[in-house]
Amino acid sequence: AQKxxxxxxxxxxxxxxxxxxxxxxxxxxxxxxxxxYKQPPSGELVFLIRRNSFDEQNEISGxxxxxxxxxxxxxxxxxxxxxxxxxxxxxxxxTVYSSASKIIFGSGTRLSIRP
Amino acid sequence: xxxQSPTHLIKxxxxxxxxxxxxxxxxxxxxxxxxxxxxxxxxxxxxxxxEENGRGNFPPRFSGLQFPNDSSExxxxxxxxxxxxxxxxxxxxxAEDGYTFGSGTRLTVV
Numbered sequence: 001a002q003k004x005x006x007x008x009x010x011x012x013x014x015x016x017x018x019x020x021x022x023x024x025x026x027x028x029x030x031x032x033x034x035x036x037y038k039q040p041p042s043g044e045l046v047f048l049i050r051r052n053s054f055d056e057q058n059e060i061s062g063x064x065x066x067x068x069x070x071x072x073x074x075x076x077x078x079x080x081x082x083x084x085x086x087x088x089x090x091x092x093x094x095t096v097y098s099s100a101s102k103i104i105f106g107s108g109t110r111l112s113i114r115p
Numbered sequence: 116x117x118x119q120s121p122t123h124l125i126k127x128x129x130x131x132x133x134x135x136x137x138x139x140x141x142x143x144x145x146x147x148x149x150x151x152x153x154x155x156x157x158x159x160x161x162x163x164x165x166e167e168n169g170r171g172n173f174p175p176r177f178s179g180l181q182f183p184n185d186s187s188e189x190x191x192x193x194x195x196x197x198x199x200x201x202x203x204x205x206x207x208x209x210a211e212d213g214y215t216f217g218s219g220t221r222l223t224v225v
Contacts, residue, residue, distance in 0.1 A: 035213055043201060043219045043221070044203075044217060044218040045156070045203065045205070047214070047215065047216075091155055101158075101163075101169030102146075102158045102171065103148075103205075103214065104158070105155030105157075107154055108155050
């Protein structure tokens with residue numbers, strides 16, 4: 001069975017602070033894909049990143065960076081110099097190659113950036 | 116992008132509801148998710164080229180259709196109070212590339 005755990009339910013930081021959102025996943029499949037989505041108050045899920053299980057390179061996109069470590073089954077997301085517009089619920093998600101129709105989401109982390 | 120209608124809906128327990136989704140042009144796969152308040156989305160089912168291609172742990176009263184014109188429907192019969200949630204539609208060309216989600220339909224069952 002597959003599972004995604006986001007242990008941080010809510011995080012609140014002051015603007016310009018760095019913040020890391022944790023994600024731990026479980027799967028026995030060797031081929032899988034990990035995602036991060038952002039859900040602003042409007043409700044839609046905004047795709048941020050996809051990583052496949054064979055690519056452990058960390059990725060940086062502007063103020064966003066992702067740290068994928070297969071050894072600890074973690075796929076953490078860091079926002080550098082946070083801004084108020086980053087306030088949203090963030091979901092880590094997993095899909096496995098053998099069942100690519102289904103995305104398994106974590107329970108989400110609500111991030112609040114205070115001015 | 117992906118558009119969903121209506122944005123909000125209130126139904127009475129026992130009624131039936133149809134939610135609609137227009138996929139991103141060219142996407143041949145559409146999935147539906149249920150997101151209860153404060154939780155992550157839960158997979159309901161997926162359609163690929165108008166055939167159901169995977170289903171989550173939802174009862175048969177949740178059904179769907181996908182049409183050739185990039186539109187799809189989620190039908191829920193015999194509504195229960197616990198069906199109150201945000202229903203999200205997502206489309207994709209290749210599942211591994213990620214899905215494009217709509218803004219959802221918020222269903223309230225009273």
